Amino acid sequence: MDLALLRTFVAVHRAGSFTRAATLLGLSQPAVTSQIRTLERQLGRPLFHRRARGVTPTAVGDELAHKAAPHLDALLRITDSERETAGSARTLHVAGPPEFLTLRVLPALAPLVGQGHTLRTALHNDAAETLEGLAAGHHDLVVTTSRPRGALFDAAPLCDEEHVLVAAPYWAALTDPQRLREHGAHALEGVPVVEVHESLPLVSRYWATVFDALPGVAATVVVPDLRAVLECVRAGAGLAVLPRYLCRDALDRGQVVALLEPAVPPLRTWFLVVRSGGLALAHLARAHERLTSAAARW
Template sequence: MQLLWLQTFMAVYHTGSFTKAARQLGITQPTVTQQVRGLELEFGLPLFERNPRGVVPTPSATVLAKDVQDSLKNLSIAIGRHFGDGEENRPLRIGATPELAAARLMPALSRLVMGGMDIKTSVGVSYELLDRLSEGFLDLVVSTIRPRRRGLEATPLADEELILAASPSMAQEMFPHGVTEEDVDLVAKAPLIAYAETLPLIRQYWKDVFDATPTTAPSVVVPDLRAVMSAVISSAGISVLPRCLCSAALSSGALVTLMEPELPPINTLYLVVQSGTLADYRLSQVHSRLLRSAQVWA
């Protein structure tokens, strides 16, 4: 049995998709399928069941994942320490959502890069990046969600106000009299644009403002808040977005807010590392620089 098969298995287990696992590992989807099939033949048991959204681990796969996860992480660290180029020479591996990487991460770290620091950035949704951090494949994640798992340390980075946004034409057509906290059923009639199937920001806004849960599936899912904003501007639907991301579109009139709650919902960004790793000088530098930069993000 090859160690690589187990690493591929863990990528499929965490992403719930052969395609996403292939993208994460930098290999082809048929290679992922072949390696998982090889593992299943070794065990004599199926590890995943297909469904319309990807794959679901079988009970046997869940037991296997829990048994090998920590060992794979420790092996990865040991191999890098003894056979790699050295921890002090390899790039720091940082994960963030695409819009945070573009708007926040790169500008904040530019001086460190000019000073000679090597940084490798991975983009994706936060829960997938946190999986890669737990497995030792990333050093730090700028996360839009607070991790609730052992072995990770999360430091609050910045708060971002959430708004319910629409294009002026859609706002006038669907909500000519505006929206109040009692109009959750009216809002539910509008197409929803989301950056994840789980509707993270939308769920939070619905809970904080309407004291309800979204009842409709999103019409469009695109894992980049900048693309979500573009879809809203083009009147494809409405969405919940960070106000700071939309400031220019709001000022120009390309976007409008459908309501202004007395207590606007807030989403907190977190800096997440593995426990104990801030003893690394380079990682500590990045961590401190991001904390200082975030003081003026609002």
């Protein structure tokens, strides 16, 4: 059986689409369709159900993918290792939110540059857009708080991010901690809110988890970067909900104050996502391992 046909078949099985698989393989969509039809004729069985949007595998298709994919990945791992031995430079394309990429991901990956790799980043706050880019082959590795579903992606939990309700000392001095614990968000009435979006995504999650309520205020300052939110809070613009890793230094220096330390703080899980089979590539597996090891200390 032609390995090229099997490679195309596994790509379609993982992508769930002839068009998407064609993009990943660097082929035209008609070429992918033709290869799948050839393989189906050779096997005498249909491998996919054609749908209005993409394809789904038949039972025979699922069985073939289960048998073939590990061996194809192993071959890819061998050829990629030979390429590295020959000294071919590899570029790693990473995507995710700017703050987490800047403060967590890139420092962990930086040592790879000394091993002959190059890094390229794409900053996206929209998880759906980032995963679409990964599916289309624009990125090699993505960090996101949205766990993707389906056979196209391999997603591994990376770390949990604790959220903290913070304000500058001026606003903290005007807030009664006891009243805040007893009356919840009502004790914060009159304190301006700084957020990354008009919909108050971080504040709303914190309010729902800690106060069992929704915020009844609009943001006073909206800026789409958590680092800018921190600077606004530090300068006295109001309160905000921020990841602890981002504001830890400001907390330690007393530049911002945690208004509340709930027994069970709100958490958000980060996932490290690659395309299925992508870890057969040595440079991608190395980056994946570096990030998971670094995350154990975060």
